[in-house]
Amino acid sequence: SQQGEEDPQALSIQEGENATMNCSYKTSINNLQWYRQNSGRGLVHLILIRSNEREKHSGRLRVTLDTSKKSSSLLITASRAADTASYFCATDNAGNNRKLIWGLGTSLAVNP
Amino acid sequence: DTGVSQNPRHKITKRGQNVTFRCDPISEHNRLYWYRQTLGQGPEFLTYFQNEAQLEKSRLLSDRFSAERPKGSFSTLEIQRTEQGDSAMYLCASSLKSRLSYEQYFGPGTRLTVT
Numbered sequence: 072s073q074q075g076e077e078d079p080q081a082l083s084i085q086e087g088e089n090a091t092m093n094c095s096y097k098t099s100i101n102n103l104q105w106y107r108q109n110s111g112r113g114l115v116h117l118i119l120i121r122s123n124e125r126e127k128h129s130g131r132l133r134v135t136l137d138t139s140k141k142s143s144s145l146l147i148t149a150s151r152a153a154d155t156a157s158y159f160c161a162t163d164n165a166g167n168n169r170k171l172i173w174g175l176g177t178s179l180a181v182n183p
Numbered sequence: 184d185t186g187v188s189q190n191p192r193h194k195i196t197k198r199g200q201n202v203t204f205r206c207d208p209i210s211e212h213n214r215l216y217w218y219r220q221t222l223g224q225g226p227e228f229l230t231y232f233q234n235e236a237q238l239e240k241s242r243l244l245s246d247r248f249s250a251e252r253p254k255g256s257f258s259t260l261e262i263q264r265t266e267q268g269d270s271a272m273y274l275c276a277s278s279l280k281s282r283l284s285y286e287q288y289f290g291p292g293t294r295l296t297v298t
Contacts, residue, residue: 102285114226114274114289159225163285169278170216170239171287173225 076174077160083180090147092177094160095140102163103136104171105145109156117145117158150181185209187290189275195296196265203261204293208277215258216287217250218274219243226274232258233280265297 077094084090096103105117120127120136120143127134133146147154157178161171188207196202208215213234218226229248231239234255244250247265252258262269272294276287 104286106289113291114276116286116288119286161225169214169285170228170231171226172228173218175223175225 077158077177079177080175081178081180083182084150086150086152086181086183088150088181090150090154090179090181092145092158092179094143094145094174096143096160096162096172096174097141098162098164100138100162100164103134103143104161104163105132105134105143106159106161107156108159108176114159147179150179152181152183155179155181187275187277187288189273189290189293191293192291193294193296195298198265198267198297200265201261201263202265202295203259204273204275204295206258206260206275206277206290208257208275209288210256212277212279212288213255214278214280215252216276216278217258217260218276220272220274220292221270229260229273262295265295267297270295270297 100122102119102121104119106114108114118129118132118134120134131148136143157176159173159176161173190205215232217229219229220226229241229244230250232252235252247263250260272292274292276289278287
């Protein structure tokens with residue numbers, strides 16, 4: 072079963088603009104992770120934010136987490152055509168197996 | 184390349200046939216996961232191994248599905264008597280059991296088409 076829901080489902084922007092994607096989830100988490108998927112490289116881990124963190128940065132990526140609202144956002148600044156991909160949030164519920172529960176993803180198109 | 188590899192990358196089979204997929208994780212990773220992904224959806228958890236022990240199986244994994252990880256290295260996922268609803272991308276991921284590392288590393292996937 073899917074844990075989270077991303078919105079928007081699809082996003083189209085111009086190169087250089089910022090892209091914001093949101094993710095909501097249902098249960099308590101240990102951490103939340105964002106992954107990118109494109110046809111060329113499969114699923115690639117982007118960034119992880121722990122449940123006791125509120126914001127994290129990595130290069131052009133900024134992730135926020137609001138555990139009271141069970142939501143997270145991913146901001147990509149100064150987007151590039153190469154950022155075109157699907158973006159998924161996945162939650163780690165801190166069980167012994169550390170399996171990830173995934174949202175439906177946001178399809179991002181960055182137009183040159 | 185020391186990433187996760189999966190074979191075959193594509194498999195087309197007729198309904199009722201058996202198929203087997205292989206996953207080779209990153210060599211030092213002791214955790215291995217199988218997920219299934221259909222078009223427009225996120226991955227769904229199927230099963231998990233720690234070393235050679237299969238510790239969890241999803242309800243999605245019917246009795247037609249079986250997974251093994253002999254010797255705690257590579258893993259195989261077999262689907263018996265395939266059905267059209269089994270058509271999907273099958274993803275394998277590995278990770279290292281550590282309090283400090285939680286990310287999973289994914290292979291390119293095996294796309295299964297059942298005709």
